[in-house]
Amino acid sequence: MSRPQTTHARRESPVPVMNLARMEEADAFAQTVKEFRQGKYPEDMFRRYRLQHGAYGTRMTSDYAMIRIKMPAGQVHPSQLERIADLSEQFSINSAHISTRESIQLHWVVLEDVSEVLRGLAEVGLTSREACGNAIRNVMCSPTAGVCPAEVFDATPYAQATARFFIRNPLNQNLPRKFKFTYSCCEQHGMARIADIGLIPQTRTVDGRTQRGFRVFVGGGLGNKSYVAHQLEDFTPEENILYTSIAVVRLFDRLGNRKNLARNRLRYLVNQMGWDKFRNLVLKERDVVRATQSVVVKMPVEPPIPEITRRVHISHRTGETPAGYARWLKSNTFAQKQDGYHTVFVGLEAGDITSTQLRALSEIIQEYSSEGTGRIGFNQNIAMRYIHEDDLIPLYSRLLEAGLAKSGALTMATPIGCSGTTSCNLALTNSHRLAKEIQREFLSRDLDNDDALRTSSIKISGCPNSCGQHGIATIGFYGGGGRMGHDMYPSYMLSLGGRADAEAVLGQNILRVPAKRVIPVILRIIEIFRERAQPRDDLKSWIHRVVMNGDDTTIPEIRNMLSPLTTPPTMDEDPDFYADFGSDSSYHTKTGRGECAA
Amino acid sequence: MRRIVSDVDEVRSGIRDRSLKVVDVRMPAEYKAGHIPTAMNLPLRTLLKDDSPETVARLAGSLGIDRATEVVIYDDTFGALASRVAWTLEHMGHHTVSLLENTYSQWSSLGLETDNAIPDASAAAYNPVMNDDILATHGDLESPNPDTILLDNRERLNYLEHHIPGAMNIPYRMLASRDGILRDPQEMRRIFENRGIRSDSHIITYCGSVGTLSGLAYYALRTAGMDRTRLYVRSFKEWRDLDKPVEKQPDANYWDLSAE
Ligand code: HEM
Ligand code: SF4
Numbered sequence: 001m002s003r004p005q006t007t008h009a010r011r012e013s014p015v016p017v018m019n020l021a022r023m024e025e026a027d028a029f030a031q032t033v034k035e036f037r038q039g040k041y042p043e044d045m046f047r048r049y050r051l052q053h054g055a056y057g058t059r060m061t062s063d064y065a066m067i068r069i070k071m072p073a074g075q076v077h078p079s080q081l082e083r084i085a086d087l088s089e090q091f092s093i094n095s096a097h098i099s100t101r102e103s104i105q106l107h108w109v110v111l112e113d114v115s116e117v118l119r120g121l122a123e124v125g126l127t128s129r130e131a132c133g134n135a136i137r138n139v140m141c142s143p144t145a146g147v148c149p150a151e152v153f154d155a156t157p158y159a160q161a162t163a164r165f166f167i168r169n170p171l172n173q174n175l176p177r178k179f180k181f182t183y184s185c186c187e188q189h190g191m192a193r194i195a196d197i198g199l200i201p202q203t204r205t206v207d208g209r210t211q212r213g214f215r216v217f218v219g220g221g222l223g224n225k226s227y228v229a230h231q232l233e234d235f236t237p238e239e240n241i242l243y244t245s246i247a248v249v250r251l252f253d254r255l256g257n258r259k260n261l262a263r264n265r266l267r268y269l270v271n272q273m274g275w276d277k278f279r280n281l282v283l284k285e286r287d288v289v290r291a292t293q294s295v296v297v298k299m300p301v302e303p304p305i306p307e308i309t310r311r312v313h314i315s316h317r318t319g320e321t322p323a324g325y326a327r328w329l330k331s332n333t334f335a336q337k338q339d340g341y342h343t344v345f346v347g348l349e350a351g352d353i354t355s356t357q358l359r360a361l362s363e364i365i366q367e368y369s370s371e372g373t374g375r376i377g378f379n380q381n382i383a384m385r386y387i388h389e390d391d392l393i394p395l396y397s398r399l400l401e402a403g404l405a406k407s408g409a410l411t412m413a414t415p416i417g418c419s420g421t422t423s424c425n426l427a428l429t430n431s432h433r434l435a436k437e438i439q440r441e442f443l444s445r446d447l448d449n450d451d452a453l454r455t456s457s458i459k460i461s462g463c464p465n466s467c468g469q470h471g472i473a474t475i476g477f478y479g480g481g482g483r484m485g486h487d488m489y490p491s492y493m494l495s496l497g498g499r500a501d502a503e504a505v506l507g508q509n510i511l512r513v514p515a516k517r518v519i520p521v522i523l524r525i526i527e528i529f530r531e532r533a534q535p536r537d538d539l540k541s542w543i544h545r546v547v548m549n550g551d552d553t554t555i556p557e558i559r560n561m562l563s564p565l566t567t568p569p570t571m572d573e574d575p576d577f578y579a580d581f582g583s584d585s586s587y588h589t590k591t592g593r594g595e596c597a598a
Numbered sequence: 599m600r601r602i603v604s605d606v607d608e609v610r611s612g613i614r615d616r617s618l619k620v621v622d623v624r625m626p627a628e629y630k631a632g633h634i635p636t637a638m639n640l641p642l643r644t645l646l647k648d649d650s651p652e653t654v655a656r657l658a659g660s661l662g663i664d665r666a667t668e669v670v671i672y673d674d675t676f677g678a679l680a681s682r683v684a685w686t687l688e689h690m691g692h693h694t695v696s697l698l699e700n701t702y703s704q705w706s707s708l709g710l711e712t713d714n715a716i717p718d719a720s721a722a723a724y725n726p727v728m729n730d731d732i733l734a735t736h737g738d739l740e741s742p743n744p745d746t747i748l749l750d751n752r753e754r755l756n757y758l759e760h761h762i763p764g765a766m767n768i769p770y771r772m773l774a775s776r777d778g779i780l781r782d783p784q785e786m787r788r789i790f791e792n793r794g795i796r797s798d799s800h801i802i803t804y805c806g807s808v809g810t811l812s813g814l815a816y817y818a819l820r821t822a823g824m825d826r827t828r829l830y831v832r833s834f835k836e837w838r839d840l841d842k843p844v845e846k847q848p849d850a851n852y853w854d855l856s857a858e
Contacts, residue, residue: 030792033792034792037794058850059849059850060848060849060850061847089769089771090769090771090772091769091772092754093753093754093755093852093855093856094753094754094755094856094858095855095856095857095858097855107852107855108754108755108758108852108855110767110793112792112793112794113772113789113792113793115792116789116792348857349857352855352856352857353857354856354857354858357857419855420851421849421850421851422850422851422852422853422854422855423850423852423855430851430854432851432854432855433851433854436854580851581851581854582851582853582854583851590849
């Protein structure tokens with residue numbers, strides 16, 4: 001394959017860098033760690049402080065931290081990707097992890113080095129403040145907002161304004177528990193119904209004028225117990241978004257359960273009180289907020305992004321189209337509402353990316369994205385937008401060279417896997433590695449190319465806490481331990497039929513599947529689908545019909561068909577069955593103190 | 599205090615007035631293709647074949663270096679190879695050895711002069727006077743002074759997988775700056791102090807096999823004013839060959855987080 005010859009004019013990104021960082025917080029963090037080590041800072045207080053600054057503990061040790069870097073609305077600048085590459089080499093494991101909530105995480109950072117990472121982040125406008133702990137977490141926005149063919153208007157500036165308004169805001173320093181905002185571009189591409197507050201743009205016409213507003217959803221979320229959110233009212237005009245947000249946060253602060261850590265997310269409050277009652281409280285509180293704000297709080301929405309023009313460059317291709325291009329084009333890209341432009345998703349495994357790849361990505365974005373920034377997606381992935389259609393082939397070649405061109409990014413072939421036993425204290429299984437194993441199997445079988453499968457999803461959590469979002473997966477798994485006599489083996493609960501779109505519903509638990517049988521079980525489900533489904537069905541809609549109505553087959557029947565695959569062999573017959581992915585010794589569960597509630 | 603790092607200007611003026619000898623430790627082919635003017639080639643590879651003082655003294659002497667020569671050393675491997683050679687000379691009692699502040703690639707990307715002429719050298723006599731204060735052996739690690747801080751300079755995942763008991767991990771990547779082989783000394787000091795390493799600490803550094811990464815750390819510590827530093831030059835390779843105990847971060851599958 002000959003390398004396409006491309007000359008590009010690099011230029012500054014037309015999108016300004018949003019800077020929420022404060023250098024003095026890095027110095028204060030270093031000082032606090034010293035005092036903590038000298039015993040001058042009580043453990044519990046230190047933990048809260050650490051979480052408020054975006055640093056989690058690590059599996060079976062408090063000497064290492066995981067730093068969660070917030071990317072408001074998922075937007076990330078090339079210079080920021082380069083800096084994260086540097087920091088991952090200096091202070092972490094040479095790889096970074098892109099999370100499902102549009103953050104980038106550095107794992108296994110020595111606690112004493114966290115302040116240095118915070119410094120390095122602050123220099124490029126990044127912060128991990130309030131990325132963990134009982135605070136408003138990273139404000140998310142669809143990676144397709146602004147380019148989605150189905151959207152009404154671009155929600156990105158609203159998401160960024162929300163982030164800017166709440167960070168370090170006194171309202172948000174001691175909530176009963178974490179709180180999540182998610183903006184979607186449209187009904188189909190988003191997670192608005194599984195957030196504490198989810199918003200989808202809509203407009204209406206009043207006196208011949210178009211008015212912008214949102215559909216606001218309140219009280220959803222995934223976790224040990226998951227809920228789908230309620231819509232607050234038909235139409236919330238844009239000038240009411242901030243008042244509504246403040247009202248809900250204030251109510252949560254006042255009424256949320258501060259005693260029972262397992263039941264203190266907003267959704268439990270809503271559920272306990274009943275939606276109608278809670279809704280009335282929100283509407284009243286909103287009036288109070290509006291009347292009592294001493295200054296007019298306006299949504300600090302930035303001026304709209306200047307019109308985007310194609311990067312000036314001459315791109316002459318030599319040689320043939322690289323192998324795999326058509327497959328990649330189909331499964332990793334889509335045409336934007338802007339004529340001639342595409343959005344491209346980078347193919348990763350469970351969100352992991354090396355420092356070298358981060359640097360390559362930074363360069364590729366500068367050269368090919370007319371917008372000049374990256375956008376982190378919902379699925380442990382990253383998107384580049386405003387790629388001119390004439391540049392897709394050279395872009396693909398560049399991604400191939402960097403090992404970033406795995407196909408299937410927008411299909412079921414790329415599962416989500418939470419951290420699991422790679423780093424999380426509560427993990428029961430290596431969900432992270434399992435996601436990678438499934439992906440390799442799917443790609444080797446060309447399943448990313450299968451139109452009936454592409455809209456489905458596989459999501460895996462290493463324990464019931466749902467960080468891997470198994471509840472909204474077509475095929476979901478959460479980890480646990482199985483037992484055969486005295487011997488334990490890693491295993492997962494299989495759930496089917498979850499989704500987070502307009503027909504949002506949580507998956508139904510089917511049966512427990514040993515870790516080493518997860519791949520055969522998924523392949524069997526696909527076979528059953530092919531045997532039973534109607535010609536027009538895709539896997540996602542078919543499973544939905546089965547789970548909701550028992551069409552074509554029933555859950556007990558599926559359970560019966562799968563259960564022969566789940567029978568444990570004895571240890572002598574198959575010792576590998578008793579070891580989790582990524583380890584060669586036999587399995588035992590081991591967990592430490594979780595910090596999700598801290 | 600003697601100079602640990604020489605900046606570009608110091609080296610250029612030293613070349614001009616012939617007050618120093620520049621040593622290039624890359625492979626002969628790389629050296630021949632272009633090097634800093636007047637530089638002699640002393641490949642690390644050659645030195646490692648036999649790093650006994652007699653052999654190294656003969657090598658250095660053949661390049662016209664004696665123990666009083668002002669020597670500046672560089673490589674193109676972020677300073678780690680240069681550090682190992684510099685340490686070897688220092689160990690032989692050579693006090694006027696320093697590292698070039700950047701690598702050959704950085705030097706040439708600054709547009710500074712390069713050359714491929716191979717200079718003549720009249721042989722000199724190099725008489726080692728061993729300075730074992732900067733050397734650590736496995737014996738020192740087996741019965742360490744309780745105040746000694748042991749630093750492992752390999753990458754994080756290798757360290758988590760196994761390391762010498764009690765070692766603290768400072769991956770070599772932490773040491774460099776954007777445009778040079780070492781951070782600014784003040785910044786370096788701040789990072790070490792965060793880790794509880796002070797200027798009066800007794801420190802031993804080691805890495806995977808031959809003391810290159812830990813050699814760089816040795817000089818990083820010296821620039822930050824930590825003068826009681828020694829290099830366990832035989833490093834983890836010898837420790838494992840001797841079947842000494844190792845420690846592992848247990849119960850976690852950290853390798854599976856890597857995208858390598
Ligand atoms: C009871 C404890 C916990 C609960 C209920 C919980 C809940 C969740 C949920 C629901 C998500 C999904 C994202 C979303 O909200 O849309 C999430 C994400 C995440 N959580 Fe947790 N969490 C807990 C503890 C932890 C711990 C201890 C860790 C590890 C330090 C962790 C690491 C993560 C990560 C890494 C993500 C992003 C997923 C990814 O892309 O890897 N969580 N968490
Ligand atoms: S789902 Fe469980 S194992 Fe996975 S990151 Fe969350 S708490 Fe950890």
